[in-house]
Amino acid sequence: MIRLIDVTKTYRMQGGGRRWVLNGVTVTLPRRNIGILGRNGAGKSTLLRMISGIVDPDRGRIHRDVRVSWPIGFRGSFQKQLTGLENVRFVARLYGMDEREVIRKVADFAELGPFLLQPVRTYSSGMNARLAFGLSMAIPFDTYLVDELMSVGDANFKQKSRDSFEALLKDSRIIMASHSMGALRSYCDSALLIDNGRVIFFDDLADGIEAYFDINGIPKDKQGRRHRRNAAEWSFDSDD
Numbered sequence: 001m002i003r004l005i006d007v008t009k010t011y012r013m014q015g016g017g018r019r020w021v022l023n024g025v026t027v028t029l030p031r032r033n034i035g036i037l038g039r040n041g042a043g044k045s046t047l048l049r050m051i052s053g054i055v056d057p058d059r060g061r062i063h064r065d066v067r068v069s070w071p072i073g074f075r076g077s078f079q080k081q082l083t084g085l086e087n088v089r090f091v092a093r094l095y096g097m098d099e100r101e102v103i104r105k106v107a108d109f110a111e112l113g114p115f116l117l118q119p120v121r122t123y124s125s126g127m128n129a130r131l132a133f134g135l136s137m138a139i140p141f142d143t144y145l146v147d148e149l150m151s152v153g154d155a156n157f158k159q160k161s162r163d164s165f166e167a168l169l170k171d172s173r174i175i176m177a178s179h180s181m182g183a184l185r186s187y188c189d190s191a192l193l194i195d196n197g198r199v200i201f202f203d204d205l206a207d208g209i210e211a212y213f214d215i216n217g218i219p220k221d222k223q224g225r226r227h228r229r230n231a232a233e234w235s236f237d238s239d240d
Protein backbone atom coordinates (compact mmCIF):
# COMPACT_ATOMS: atom_id res chain seq x y z
CA MET A 1 0.00 0.00 0.00
CA ILE A 2 1.14 3.53 -0.78
CA ARG A 3 -0.30 6.45 1.16
CA LEU A 4 0.06 10.18 0.55
CA ILE A 5 -0.56 12.19 3.69
CA ASP A 6 -1.30 15.89 3.27
CA VAL A 7 1.12 16.15 0.34
CA THR A 8 1.77 19.52 -1.22
CA LYS A 9 4.10 20.08 -4.15
CA THR A 10 4.82 23.35 -5.88
CA TYR A 11 7.46 24.52 -8.36
CA ARG A 12 8.93 27.99 -8.44
CA MET A 13 8.12 29.71 -11.72
CA GLN A 14 10.56 31.92 -13.57
CA GLY A 15 9.60 35.53 -13.09
CA GLY A 16 7.98 34.81 -9.71
CA GLY A 17 5.06 32.87 -8.34
CA ARG A 18 4.58 29.17 -7.78
CA ARG A 19 2.98 26.41 -9.79
CA TRP A 20 0.83 24.29 -7.45
CA VAL A 21 0.94 20.67 -8.55
CA LEU A 22 -0.54 18.95 -5.49
CA ASN A 23 -2.33 20.86 -2.78
CA GLY A 24 -2.67 19.04 0.56
CA VAL A 25 -3.46 15.64 -0.97
CA THR A 26 -4.27 12.67 1.25
CA VAL A 27 -5.02 9.45 -0.60
CA THR A 28 -4.42 5.72 -0.21
CA LEU A 29 -3.36 3.72 -3.24
CA PRO A 30 -4.33 0.08 -2.74
CA ARG A 31 -2.32 -2.80 -4.20
CA ARG A 32 -4.00 -2.54 -7.59
CA ASN A 33 -3.00 -1.65 -11.15
CA ILE A 34 -3.70 2.06 -11.17
CA GLY A 35 -3.86 4.40 -14.17
CA ILE A 36 -2.97 8.03 -13.52
CA LEU A 37 -5.08 10.43 -15.56
CA GLY A 38 -4.74 14.16 -15.95
CA ARG A 39 -4.27 16.89 -18.51
CA ASN A 40 -0.86 17.99 -19.77
CA GLY A 41 0.97 19.54 -16.86
CA ALA A 42 -1.52 18.25 -14.27
CA GLY A 43 1.30 16.60 -12.30
CA LYS A 44 1.32 12.90 -13.29
CA SER A 45 5.09 12.64 -13.72
CA THR A 46 5.69 14.69 -10.60
CA LEU A 47 3.44 12.36 -8.61
CA LEU A 48 5.31 9.29 -9.91
CA ARG A 49 8.63 10.90 -9.02
CA MET A 50 7.40 11.63 -5.52
CA ILE A 51 6.07 8.09 -5.02
CA SER A 52 9.45 6.72 -6.14
CA GLY A 53 11.27 9.06 -3.76
CA ILE A 54 13.27 10.89 -6.47
CA VAL A 55 11.43 14.13 -5.68
CA ASP A 56 10.36 15.28 -2.21
CA PRO A 57 7.06 16.95 -1.48
CA ASP A 58 7.23 20.50 -0.05
CA ARG A 59 4.99 19.33 2.76
CA GLY A 60 3.44 16.07 3.90
CA ARG A 61 4.61 12.46 3.78
CA ILE A 62 4.51 9.49 1.46
CA HIS A 63 4.31 6.12 3.14
CA ARG A 64 5.25 2.98 1.19
CA ASP A 65 5.30 -0.55 2.51
CA VAL A 66 6.14 -2.04 -0.88
CA ARG A 67 9.29 -1.86 -2.98
CA VAL A 68 8.61 0.65 -5.75
CA SER A 69 10.64 1.20 -8.91
CA TRP A 70 11.88 4.48 -10.30
CA PRO A 71 9.51 5.89 -12.97
CA ILE A 72 9.98 3.67 -15.96
CA GLY A 73 9.80 5.26 -19.34
CA PHE A 74 12.17 5.42 -22.17
CA ARG A 75 14.19 8.38 -20.98
CA GLY A 76 16.94 6.69 -19.07
CA SER A 77 18.67 9.01 -16.62
CA PHE A 78 22.07 7.45 -17.03
CA GLN A 79 25.50 8.84 -16.34
CA LYS A 80 26.29 9.85 -19.91
CA GLN A 81 30.07 9.60 -19.61
CA LEU A 82 29.89 6.01 -18.35
CA THR A 83 29.32 3.03 -20.61
CA GLY A 84 26.01 1.21 -20.66
CA LEU A 85 27.63 -1.65 -18.78
CA GLU A 86 29.02 0.63 -16.07
CA ASN A 87 25.59 2.18 -15.62
CA VAL A 88 23.96 -1.24 -15.30
CA ARG A 89 26.56 -2.32 -12.74
CA PHE A 90 25.99 0.82 -10.71
CA VAL A 91 22.22 0.34 -10.54
CA ALA A 92 22.54 -3.39 -9.77
CA ARG A 93 24.81 -2.57 -6.85
CA LEU A 94 22.48 0.19 -5.67
CA TYR A 95 19.62 -2.30 -5.44
CA GLY A 96 21.73 -5.04 -3.89
CA MET A 97 21.34 -7.36 -6.88
CA ASP A 98 23.69 -9.93 -8.33
CA GLU A 99 25.56 -7.77 -10.87
CA ARG A 100 26.30 -10.58 -13.31
CA GLU A 101 22.69 -11.70 -13.35
CA VAL A 102 21.41 -8.16 -14.01
CA ILE A 103 24.01 -7.58 -16.73
CA ARG A 104 23.04 -10.84 -18.43
CA LYS A 105 19.32 -9.93 -18.39
CA VAL A 106 19.89 -6.39 -19.66
CA ALA A 107 22.28 -7.55 -22.38
CA ASP A 108 19.74 -10.16 -23.56
CA PHE A 109 16.90 -7.70 -23.55
CA ALA A 110 18.57 -4.57 -24.92
CA GLU A 111 20.54 -6.37 -27.66
CA LEU A 112 23.10 -3.58 -27.77
CA GLY A 113 25.97 -5.97 -28.45
CA PRO A 114 29.34 -4.19 -28.38
CA PHE A 115 27.63 -0.84 -27.81
CA LEU A 116 27.10 -1.85 -24.19
CA LEU A 117 30.80 -1.03 -23.79
CA GLN A 118 30.40 2.44 -25.30
CA PRO A 119 29.59 5.64 -23.36
CA VAL A 120 25.86 6.29 -23.08
CA ARG A 121 26.39 9.79 -24.55
CA THR A 122 27.03 8.11 -27.91
CA TYR A 123 23.70 6.19 -27.88
CA SER A 124 20.78 6.99 -30.13
CA SER A 125 17.47 7.65 -28.35
CA GLY A 126 16.32 4.14 -29.31
CA MET A 127 19.46 2.57 -27.82
CA ASN A 128 19.01 4.63 -24.69
CA ALA A 129 15.42 3.41 -24.50
CA ARG A 130 16.46 -0.23 -24.85
CA LEU A 131 18.98 0.10 -22.05
CA ALA A 132 16.56 1.99 -19.77
CA PHE A 133 13.69 -0.40 -20.26
CA GLY A 134 15.89 -3.51 -20.07
CA LEU A 135 17.36 -2.34 -16.80
CA SER A 136 13.98 -1.65 -15.25
CA MET A 137 12.78 -5.11 -16.23
CA ALA A 138 15.87 -6.75 -14.69
CA ILE A 139 15.24 -5.50 -11.14
CA PRO A 140 12.25 -7.00 -9.32
CA PHE A 141 9.83 -4.55 -7.72
CA ASP A 142 6.47 -5.01 -5.99
CA THR A 143 5.11 -1.98 -7.80
CA TYR A 144 6.40 -0.60 -11.08
CA LEU A 145 5.89 3.09 -11.70
CA VAL A 146 5.41 3.68 -15.39
CA ASP A 147 5.49 7.00 -17.22
CA GLU A 148 4.01 6.78 -20.72
CA LEU A 149 5.07 3.28 -21.63
CA MET A 150 5.86 2.17 -25.16
CA SER A 151 5.93 5.56 -26.76
CA VAL A 152 9.13 5.01 -28.75
CA GLY A 153 11.14 2.14 -30.14
CA ASP A 154 10.90 0.08 -33.30
CA ALA A 155 8.10 -2.45 -33.78
CA ASN A 156 10.20 -5.37 -32.60
CA PHE A 157 11.29 -3.59 -29.45
CA LYS A 158 7.74 -2.48 -28.66
CA GLN A 159 6.48 -6.04 -28.92
CA LYS A 160 9.30 -7.35 -26.80
CA SER A 161 8.72 -4.65 -24.17
CA ARG A 162 5.03 -5.45 -24.09
CA ASP A 163 5.68 -9.18 -23.64
CA SER A 164 8.15 -8.76 -20.80
CA PHE A 165 5.97 -6.15 -19.16
CA GLU A 166 2.96 -8.47 -19.22
CA ALA A 167 5.04 -11.32 -17.78
CA LEU A 168 6.14 -9.08 -14.96
CA LEU A 169 2.56 -8.13 -14.09
CA LYS A 170 1.84 -11.68 -13.01
CA ASP A 171 3.58 -10.99 -9.69
CA SER A 172 3.78 -7.20 -9.50
CA ARG A 173 1.48 -4.22 -9.74
CA ILE A 174 1.82 -1.02 -11.74
CA ILE A 175 0.99 2.61 -11.33
CA MET A 176 0.94 4.01 -14.83
CA ALA A 177 0.60 7.57 -16.12
CA SER A 178 -0.60 7.74 -19.68
CA HIS A 179 -2.64 9.74 -22.17
CA SER A 180 -3.46 6.52 -23.98
CA MET A 181 -6.82 5.20 -22.82
CA GLY A 182 -6.04 1.99 -24.71
CA ALA A 183 -2.86 1.39 -22.72
CA LEU A 184 -4.62 2.20 -19.45
CA ARG A 185 -7.47 -0.16 -20.25
CA SER A 186 -4.99 -2.92 -21.12
CA TYR A 187 -3.03 -2.75 -17.90
CA CYS A 188 -5.03 -0.96 -15.21
CA ASP A 189 -8.24 -1.64 -13.30
CA SER A 190 -8.51 1.50 -11.18
CA ALA A 191 -7.64 5.16 -11.67
CA LEU A 192 -6.25 8.23 -10.00
CA LEU A 193 -7.33 11.50 -11.56
CA ILE A 194 -5.24 14.64 -10.96
CA ASP A 195 -6.86 17.98 -11.58
CA ASN A 196 -6.06 21.43 -10.23
CA GLY A 197 -3.89 20.21 -7.40
CA ARG A 198 -6.42 17.63 -6.19
CA VAL A 199 -6.60 13.89 -6.78
CA ILE A 200 -9.53 11.48 -6.83
CA PHE A 201 -9.13 7.71 -6.63
CA PHE A 202 -11.59 5.59 -8.64
CA ASP A 203 -12.00 1.95 -7.78
CA ASP A 204 -13.11 1.31 -11.34
CA LEU A 205 -10.90 2.58 -14.18
CA ALA A 206 -13.95 3.21 -16.41
CA ASP A 207 -15.33 5.71 -13.87
CA GLY A 208 -11.98 7.51 -13.77
CA ILE A 209 -11.88 7.75 -17.57
CA GLU A 210 -15.44 9.14 -17.64
CA ALA A 211 -14.49 11.78 -15.07
CA TYR A 212 -11.37 12.61 -17.09
CA PHE A 213 -13.41 13.08 -20.26
CA ASP A 214 -15.86 15.25 -18.32
CA ILE A 215 -13.18 17.62 -17.04
CA ASN A 216 -11.85 17.86 -20.59
CA GLY A 217 -15.31 18.75 -21.87
CA ILE A 218 -15.50 15.86 -24.32
CA PRO A 219 -19.17 15.50 -25.23
CA LYS A 220 -21.13 12.25 -25.43
CA ASP A 221 -23.38 11.35 -28.35
CA LYS A 222 -26.87 9.83 -27.94
CA GLN A 223 -25.34 6.36 -27.53
CA GLY A 224 -23.18 7.67 -24.73
CA ARG A 225 -19.97 7.47 -26.77
CA ARG A 226 -17.29 10.12 -26.57
CA HIS A 227 -16.02 11.76 -29.73
CA ARG A 228 -12.87 13.67 -30.40
CA ARG A 229 -13.33 17.19 -31.68
CA ASN A 230 -10.28 16.76 -33.84
CA ALA A 231 -7.35 14.40 -33.75
CA ALA A 232 -4.79 17.00 -32.72
CA GLU A 233 -6.83 18.47 -29.89
CA TRP A 234 -7.74 15.17 -28.33
CA SER A 235 -4.74 13.16 -29.33
CA PHE A 236 -4.71 11.34 -25.99
CA ASP A 237 -7.79 9.48 -27.17
CA SER A 238 -6.15 8.40 -30.41
CA ASP A 239 -6.13 4.67 -29.82
CA ASP A 240 -9.73 4.36 -28.59
Ligand SMILES: Nc1ncnc2c1ncn2[C@@H]1O[C@H](COP(=O)(O)OP(=O)(O)OP(=O)(O)O)[C@@H](O)[C@H]1O
Pocket (backbone or CB within 6 Å): 011, 012, 019, 021, 038, 039, 040, 041, 042, 043, 044, 045, 046, 047
Ligand atom coordinates in the same frame (compact mmCIF):
# COMPACT_ATOMS: atom_id res chain seq x y z
N1 LIG B 1 11.57 20.71 -12.44
C1 LIG B 1 10.52 21.53 -12.61
N2 LIG B 1 10.65 22.85 -12.42
C2 LIG B 1 9.60 23.69 -12.59
N3 LIG B 1 8.36 23.29 -12.95
C3 LIG B 1 8.18 21.98 -13.15
C4 LIG B 1 9.24 21.03 -13.01
N4 LIG B 1 8.75 19.79 -13.27
C5 LIG B 1 7.44 19.96 -13.57
N5 LIG B 1 7.10 21.27 -13.51
C6 LIG B 1 5.77 21.84 -13.73
O1 LIG B 1 4.87 21.11 -12.90
C7 LIG B 1 3.66 20.86 -13.58
C8 LIG B 1 3.42 19.34 -13.60
O2 LIG B 1 4.36 18.74 -14.47
P1 LIG B 1 4.33 17.18 -14.78
O3 LIG B 1 5.44 16.88 -15.73
O4 LIG B 1 4.27 16.45 -13.51
O5 LIG B 1 2.90 17.06 -15.51
P2 LIG B 1 2.29 15.82 -16.34
O6 LIG B 1 0.88 15.68 -15.87
O7 LIG B 1 3.18 14.64 -16.26
O8 LIG B 1 2.30 16.44 -17.81
P3 LIG B 1 2.28 15.74 -19.26
O9 LIG B 1 0.98 15.04 -19.40
O10 LIG B 1 2.35 16.94 -20.16
O11 LIG B 1 3.49 14.86 -19.34
C9 LIG B 1 3.80 21.50 -14.96
O12 LIG B 1 3.19 22.76 -14.91
C10 LIG B 1 5.29 21.64 -15.15
O13 LIG B 1 5.58 22.76 -15.93
